[in-house]
Amino acid sequence: xxxxxxxxxxxxxxxxxxxxxxxxxxxxxxxxxxxxxxxxxxxxxxxxxxxxxxxxxxxxxxxxxxxxxxxxxxxxxxxxxxxxxxxxxxxxxxxxxxxxxxxxxxxxxxxxxxxxxxxxxxxxxxxxxxxxxxxxxxxxxxxxxxxxxxxxxxxxxxxxxxxxxxxxxxxxxxxxxxxxxxxxxxxxxxxxxxxxxxxxxxxxxxxxxxxxxxxxxxxxxxxxxxxxxxxxxxxxxxxxxxxxxxxxxxxxxxxxxxxxxxxxxxxxxxxxxxxxxxxxxxxxxxxxxxxxxxxxxxxxxxxxxxxxxxxxxxxxxxxxxxxxxxxxxxxxxxxxxxxxxxxxxxxxxxxxxxxxxxxxxxxxxxxxxxxxxxxxxxxxxxxxxxxxxxxxxxxxxxxxxxxxxxxxxxxxxxxxxxxxxxxxxxxx
Amino acid sequence: xxxxxxxxxxxxxxxxxxxxxxxxxxxxxxxxxxxxxxxxxxxxxxxxxxxxxxxxxxxxxxxxxxxxxxxxxxxxxxxxxxxxxxxxxxxxxxxxxxxxxxxxxxxxxxxxxxxxxxxxxxxxxxxxxxxxxxxxxxxxxxxxxxxxxxxxxxxxxxxxxxxxxx
Numbered sequence: 001x002x003x004x005x006x007x008x009x010x011x012x013x014x015x016x017x018x019x020x021x022x023x024x025x026x027x028x029x030x031x032x033x034x035x036x037x038x039x040x041x042x043x044x045x046x047x048x049x050x051x052x053x054x055x056x057x058x059x060x061x062x063x064x065x066x067x068x069x070x071x072x073x074x075x076x077x078x079x080x081x082x083x084x085x086x087x088x089x090x091x092x093x094x095x096x097x098x099x100x101x102x103x104x105x106x107x108x109x110x111x112x113x114x115x116x117x118x119x120x121x122x123x124x125x126x127x128x129x130x131x132x133x134x135x136x137x138x139x140x141x142x143x144x145x146x147x148x149x150x151x152x153x154x155x156x157x158x159x160x161x162x163x164x165x166x167x168x169x170x171x172x173x174x175x176x177x178x179x180x181x182x183x184x185x186x187x188x189x190x191x192x193x194x195x196x197x198x199x200x201x202x203x204x205x206x207x208x209x210x211x212x213x214x215x216x217x218x219x220x221x222x223x224x225x226x227x228x229x230x231x232x233x234x235x236x237x238x239x240x241x242x243x244x245x246x247x248x249x250x251x252x253x254x255x256x257x258x259x260x261x262x263x264x265x266x267x268x269x270x271x272x273x274x275x276x277x278x279x280x281x282x283x284x285x286x287x288x289x290x291x292x293x294x295x296x297x298x299x300x301x302x303x304x305x306x307x308x309x310x311x312x313x314x315x316x317x318x319x320x321x322x323x324x325x326x327x328x329x330x331x332x333x334x335x336x337x338x339x340x341x342x343x344x345x346x347x348x349x350x351x352x353x354x355x356x357x358x359x360x361x362x363x364x365x366x367x368x369x370x371x372x373x374x375x376x377x378x379x380x381x382x383x384x385x386x387x388x389x390x391x392x393x394x395x396x397x398x399x400x401x402x403x404x405x406x407x408x409x410x411x412x413x414x415x416x417x418x419x420x421x422x423x424x425x426x427x428x
Numbered sequence: 429x430x431x432x433x434x435x436x437x438x439x440x441x442x443x444x445x446x447x448x449x450x451x452x453x454x455x456x457x458x459x460x461x462x463x464x465x466x467x468x469x470x471x472x473x474x475x476x477x478x479x480x481x482x483x484x485x486x487x488x489x490x491x492x493x494x495x496x497x498x499x500x501x502x503x504x505x506x507x508x509x510x511x512x513x514x515x516x517x518x519x520x521x522x523x524x525x526x527x528x529x530x531x532x533x534x535x536x537x538x539x540x541x542x543x544x545x546x547x548x549x550x551x552x553x554x555x556x557x558x559x560x561x562x563x564x565x566x567x568x569x570x571x572x573x574x575x576x577x578x579x580x581x582x583x584x585x586x587x588x589x590x591x592x593x594x
Contacts, residue, residue, distance in 0.1 A: 198573035200537060220568055242545055245538040265542040286542040302539055309539055333536040346536050353534055375536050
């Protein structure tokens with residue numbers, strides 16, 4: 001009875017996979033991107049192993065809102081604001097410039113002082129100092145991207161966030177499932193859990209320190225939570241039937257999940273302090289895929305109680321449910337943007353499944369993707385992009401699209417099927 | 429450790445059987461510990477001809493995979509004959525069975541988990557209605573996580589929307 005337990009745990013802190021499975025390729029960008037130059041960081045004498053400026057460049061490019069000036073066209077590489085000749089950058093058609101220098105401050109720490117300059121207005125917009133160890137150069141780069149992006153767009157940057165996702169590799173009819181966490185740009189992939197049995201449905205805790213997920217390692221589906229720093233892990237459910245679709249409440253005290261122990265799939269709440277379960281839905285239909293409204297008072301979920309899968313809203317206090325979607329015969333897996341109003345979901349159009357956004361106020365639906373088998377949408381914590389799983393040939397890959405459908409990119413994988421992305425909350 | 433003790437138990441028993449075949453010899457009572465003999469007696473049981481007949485019945489048995497339509501959990505008429513055979517067998521020869529429900533790759537993963545369970549439940553309900561004890565049947569859904577056929581086309585999808593009786 002499938003009692004093979006193949007779970008291997010790795011400390012996130014210490015395991016670092018030498019391969020990177022994700023490579024970014026922007027396939028479509030914004031019509032009128034902001035032109036920006038990221039001058040190579042002055043890091044005289046410091047071997048970091050990372051090109052900080054390149055990381056910032058690709059962060060900003062990936063947002064689709066920026067066009068970067070090619071390094072080989074730059075006339076100078078200023079490290080400080082006072083060394084900048086604005087004319088050099090105006091000639092290149094650059095609206096903004098980022099310049100910075102990295103210095104050792106002792107004790108294995110390095111400080112990056114960087115400035116964002118408005119070339120048109122000929123003034124320094126901001127100057128920041130950030131510091132970290134030699135292994136944190138990518139973190140420093142993403143922080144630069146966050147500051148620059150926020151200053152220019154007015155939207156908080158989400159480049160310092162992470163992605164959780166599942167990969168499946170099949171070899172000679174044997175499977176290897178992996179739950180991974182990587183930076184939002186796909187770099188620094190780290191293994192969280194490996195198993196010969198399926199792993200599904202990763203969900204981040206509100207503070208970004210834990211993941212909940214479904215693992216079949218006991219021969220049946222069960223929900224686990226795992227601390228990403230210590231790798232400490234706890235099995236939360238062990239009921240007959242489905243144990244699935246965990247979703248952490250915004251305040252981290254509760255988890256919405258699906259159990260079918262009473263005969264068919266129902267939404268439950270698990271109080272993580274008292275370990276008590278309370279049942280929220282009572283219907284013979286399939287009720288699944290709960291996700292929280294930002295205020296923590298309501299859930300959105302998928303149900304086929306109306307005959308086809310549709311999105312419903314459930315008030316936790318009153319248990320009142322309300323159907324939200326009426327367009328099309330398959331709307332499922334709701335994922336809410338942080339504005340609490342824009343809902344991303346899987347929408348079936350004729351025979352294809354793609355990602356659509358749905359405005360909870362106006363009821364307007366926009367199809368964001370055109371491919372055939374798109375699923376598992378997850379919205380970035382700043383609401384600018386969403387990531388989803390799709391197919392390239394026979395392989396599962398992750399792709400991203402902006403919520404206005406104007407920007408998209410693919411993260412092709414080199415190994416196995418990549419699926420079920422879950423975008424972390426802001427981590428700092 | 430365990431393997432070697434079973435092995436030695438086996439060879440001791442085999443040796444004992446050989447001796448017993450030759451003539452009635454007092455040495456037969458000799459071998460190792462009684463627990464070892466209990467272990468190995470299960471193995472020798474399989475050589476018994478009545479056990480071999482049991483195995484033969486199972487290999488002749490009807491289909492163990494039942495297929496479904498997209499987003500549906502209704503049993504198809506063509507599954508009926510095989511399920512009747514299974515229910516007769518499970519009543520005359522009760523054993524624990526596992527019904528594994530599956531879905532094709534289309535649609536969302538957790539919804540497909542629910543769909544796979546609903547399909548396996550449909551098979552279970554049929555067997556129980558025929559008189560099979562529900563306590564013999566475990567239902568588990570794999571959703572779309574364990575495809576039987578690969579490829580994103582109707583043929584593969586049709587093979588993946590299934591319940592496997594194990």
